[in-house]
Amino acid sequence: MSRKKIFSPQKILLTIGLLSGLGLAGCAGSPTWFEPASSNAALITHLGTIIFGIAIAVFVIVESLLIFSVVRFSRKRDGEPAQIEGNTRFEIAWTAAPALILVVVFFLSLQTLTRVAYSPATDPAGAPASANALHVRVVGHQWWWEFDYPDQNIVTANELHVPVNTVVNFDLESVDVIHSFWVPQLAGKTDVIPGHVNHAWFQASQTGTFHGQCAEFCGTEHALMRFDVVVQTSDQFQAWVTQQQAPVATMTGAAAQGEQLFLNGACIACHTINGTKAQGKVGPNLTHLASRSLFAGASFDNNAANLKRWLSDPPAMKPGTQMPNLHLSQSDIDALVAFLTSLK
Ligand code: HEC
Numbered sequence: 015m016s017r018k019k020i021f022s023p024q025k026i027l028l029t030i031g032l033l034s035g036l037g038l039a040g041c042a043g044s045p046t047w048f049e050p051a052s053s054n055a056a057l058i059t060h061l062g063t064i065i066f067g068i069a070i071a072v073f074v075i076v077e078s079l080l081i082f083s084v085v086r087f088s089r090k091r092d093g094e095p096a097q098i099e100g101n102t103r104f105e106i107a108w109t110a111a112p113a114l115i116l117v118v119v120f121f122l123s124l125q126t127l128t129r130v131a132y133s134p135a136t137d138p139a140g141a142p143a144s145a146n147a148l149h150v151r152v153v154g155h156q157w158w159w160e161f162d163y164p165d166q167n168i169v170t171a172n173e174l175h176v177p178v179n180t181v182v183n184f185d186l187e188s189v190d191v192i193h194s195f196w197v198p199q200l201a202g203k204t205d206v207i208p209g210h211v212n213h214a215w216f217q218a219s220q221t222g223t224f225h226g227q228c229a230e231f232c233g234t235e236h237a238l239m240r241f242d243v244v245v246q247t248s249d250q251f252q253a254w255v256t257q258q259q260a261p262v263a264t265m266t267g268a269a270a271q272g273e274q275l276f277l278n279g280a281c282i283a284c285h286t287i288n289g290t291k292a293q294g295k296v297g298p299n300l301t302h303l304a305s306r307s308l309f310a311g312a313s314f315d316n317n318a319a320n321l322k323r324w325l326s327d328p329p330a331m332k333p334g335t336q337m338p339n340l341h342l343s344q345s346d347i348d349a350l351v352a353f354l355t356s357l358k
């Protein structure tokens with residue numbers, strides 16, 4: 015009877031291949047810290063690379079010693095090797111070496127931490143204060159992000175617009191549980207804590223759309239609590255500000271019918287539309303909903319088909335969501351979506 019080998023080289027290679035395939039598939043389109051797009055993210059990536067390098071060196075040394083010992087001192091080769099106990103010099107060495115590595119990593123981390131913690135716009139010890147820093151209040155909600163621009167009088171959700179090469183100072187707050195604000199390509203994680211205002215900042219060095227994600231487990235839909243950061247040239251950003259400040263357009267046809275349903279229905283208990291009697295604060299401000307490319311924690315493409323699916327049964331699309339199924343008729347849903355898609 016032949017004994018089956020459990021760990022054939024083919025099987026090991028296959029396993030490694032499958033695992034790395036899975037890992038890469040999981041990364042497609044998700045946040046990455048490998049391509050920093052701000053000074054802070056560059057510092058964090060730099061530190062991460064050093065620590066990763068140290069970890070690889072430790073791995074290679076330890077595994078080589080292990081494999082060497084297994085082969086060199088195998089019973090098959092020379093019989094049972096000498097049984098020794100204790101070696102003071104070795105023990106001191108393998109206690110001191112990791113301690114030394116940890117001390118080095120600690121001081122490198124401390125250095126990075128102090129450099130990313132203070133915004134040049136608020137910290138006198140930092141770089142020259144930039145007078146035109148942008149101020150954004152970030153409010154974490156189960157499970158979506160609110161972005162307020164107090165100086166511009168804008169309230170939006172799940173899509174943060176910022177100008178390139180400008181310091182952006184964030185005040186982070188939560189209305190419910192602890193969340194964490196994280197945009198790997200722009201800023202490290204900062205906790206978003208109820209009853210306490212935390213601060214973060216970044217200065218984007220290139221334009222583009224960067225993915226953000228809540229990084230502190232906050233309940234059922236933690237994974238669908240995402241957002242996008244759209245970094246624009248200052249002209250594009252100004253155009254966006256002007257658009258967001260504009261009042262709601264006058265609706266006609268089905269959209270006007272939808273507007274009436276909205277203003278006379280349950281929606282106003284939870285949603286705000288600037289300049290109307292809809293002043294609810296439980297859900298996202300919808301004044302310029304149609305200007306955003308994603309909705310519900312940046313989880314779904316913002317188009318008529320998805321909005322219809324959403325209004326017919328929100329918890330079916332995002333289980334656990336705080337927006338209930340309002341049991342709307344199909345004709346009401348059609349009119350409401352005509353209205354929502356006109357909120358440019
Ligand atoms: C009980 C409160 C409540 C009521 C009533 C309510 N909503 Fe919502 N709505 C929410 C919450 C909370 C969210 C955020 C859901 C999430 O992302 O998990 C939301 C999300 C949305 C979104 C997606 C917005 C975005 O930017 O992500 C739309 C569109 C929407 N609601 C439309 C409506 C309409 C239309 C009505 C009335 C028919 C309505 N809602 C009634 C609470 C409510």
Ligand SMILES: [Cu+2]
Binds near residue numbers: 193229231232239
């Ligand atoms: Cu979360």
